[in-house]
Amino acid sequence: MDFQPIERPPDAFQQSVTADQVVAMSLRAFGPHVQVRAGVELGNGSYNNTYRVDLTGDLDANVTEGVDAHPPQDRSVILRVAPEPARQFRTEREFLRNEVASIPLLSPIAALMPRLLAADFSHAVVNRDYVFQSLLDGVPAPQGLAAYPRASWAAFFRSLGAITRTVHDVRGEGFGPVNGPAFATWAEALAARLADLAADLDDLGLDATDVRQVAEVAGRHLGVLNRIREPRLLHGDLWTVNVMVAPDAPEPTICGVFDCDRTSWGDPEADWSILLAGRRPGTERDAFWDAYGPLANSGEARLRRLIYRASHLGAARLERHRLGNAVGVAESYDELREILALLTD
Structure with missing residues (x-):
C-alpha cells in the first residue's frame, strides 16, 4: 500500500491514522475481498483527517451501489476520520455523527453531496469516529x-x-x-x-x-x-x-x-x-x-x-x-x- 500521510508536529491538533488502520477500516467497511492500493491524506480542512483511498477487488455491493464512477476493480473513495474524543472541543463534539444524522434533512441538495458508504462510531478499529464517502467530481x-x-x-x-x-x-x-x-x-x-x-x-x-x-x-x-x-x-x-x-x-x-x-x-x-x-x-x-x-x-x-x-x-x-x-x-x-x-x- 502506498500511504502518504501529512507530516505534522507531535503537538498538532490533527494527527494521522496509520496505514494499518486505513486498511483495517477499509476491510471493515467494504468486506474482506477488497485491497487498499493507496491512501493519500488531503490537506483541506483543519478538523477531521481526510484521505483519498484507492481500492481494488470485490467490494460489497450493499455499500457501493450507485457509486459507479470507476470500474468495479478500481475505485477511489473518501475516508474522513474525526479527532479522538478527548481532543474535541465542546462546540465541535461528534461532528461526523452530526453529519450522518443530517443526511436525510439535506435531501433537497442530495444530488450535490457525496454518498455515505459506511460509518463506524464503535471505536473498535481506532478510537475515533470515521466515515467513508463517495468521491465527488469537480475541482x-x-x-x-x-x-x-x-x-x-x-x-x-x-x-x-x-x-x-x-x-x-x-x-x-x-x-x-x-x-x-x-x-x-x-x-x-x-x-x-x-x-x-x-x-x-x-x-x-x-x-x-x-x-x-x-x-x-x-x-x-x-x-x-x-x-x-x-x-x-x-x-x-x-x-x-x-x-x-x-x-x-x-x-x-x-x-x-x-x-x-x-x-x-x-x-x-x-x-x-x-x-x-x-x-x-x-x-x-x-x-x-x-x-x-x-x-x-x-x-x-x-x-x-x-x-x-x-x-x-x-x-x-x-x-x-x-x-x-x-x-x-x-x-x-x-x-x-x-x-x-x-x-x-
Whole structure:
C-alpha cells in the first residue's frame, strides 16, 4: 500500500491514522475481498483527517451501489476520520455523527453531496469516529474559481445563495445541533453555544471574558432572540472551501457540496454563509442575495446579527489558536471589542 500521510508536529491538533488502520477500516467497511492500493491524506480542512483511498477487488455491493464512477476493480473513495474524543472541543463534539444524522434533512441538495458508504462510531478499529464517502467530481472552488475571470464569479455566488436558501427552507422542531442536544427556544440554544465557547476558551488558557459579556447581552434580549420561533436548517460551513465546481463549464458552476458536519437548527441569519456573504459589499458576493433574498433590516434583526457575528468570532478564535495563528487570536479580541461596543451602545 502506498500511504502518504501529512507530516505534522507531535503537538498538532490533527494527527494521522496509520496505514494499518486505513486498511483495517477499509476491510471493515467494504468486506474482506477488497485491497487498499493507496491512501493519500488531503490537506483541506483543519478538523477531521481526510484521505483519498484507492481500492481494488470485490467490494460489497450493499455499500457501493450507485457509486459507479470507476470500474468495479478500481475505485477511489473518501475516508474522513474525526479527532479522538478527548481532543474535541465542546462546540465541535461528534461532528461526523452530526453529519450522518443530517443526511436525510439535506435531501433537497442530495444530488450535490457525496454518498455515505459506511460509518463506524464503535471505536473498535481506532478510537475515533470515521466515515467513508463517495468521491465527488469537480475541482475545489478556491482553485476552480481562479481559472475564471473575476467578472464571471457572480454566477458562482448566485448559485451559492440559491443552495443556501434551499437548505434554510428545511424546517425542524427544536433548536440546536441536528444530533442534539435540542432546545425549546432559540435563546436557550444560543446561550448553550456561547457557554460552550467560553468553556473551550478557558480550557485553552485563553481569556473568555468578552464571550461571556456577549452571553450577558443575549440574556438581556431574550424576547428579541425568541422572535425566531421556527427552527430552520443551517449548514454551518457552506462557503467556497466546502464546494466543488465543474472544471470545464463556461462559467463557475457548483457541482458538489461537502463537509456538512456543522449542521444545526436555528435562525437562518445565524448561518456562516450569511456572515461571509455580507462581507465585501460591492463585489461579486452581492450576487448571493439575488438568489437568497434580502435580510430583515429591523433594529431587532440587526441586533441578532451582531450577536451571531460575535459567536462566530469566538469560534474563529478557537480555530485560529488550533492553527497556531497568534496574530489572528489577538485580532479576534479587537474585533469582538468593537462588536460589544455596538451591542452596549
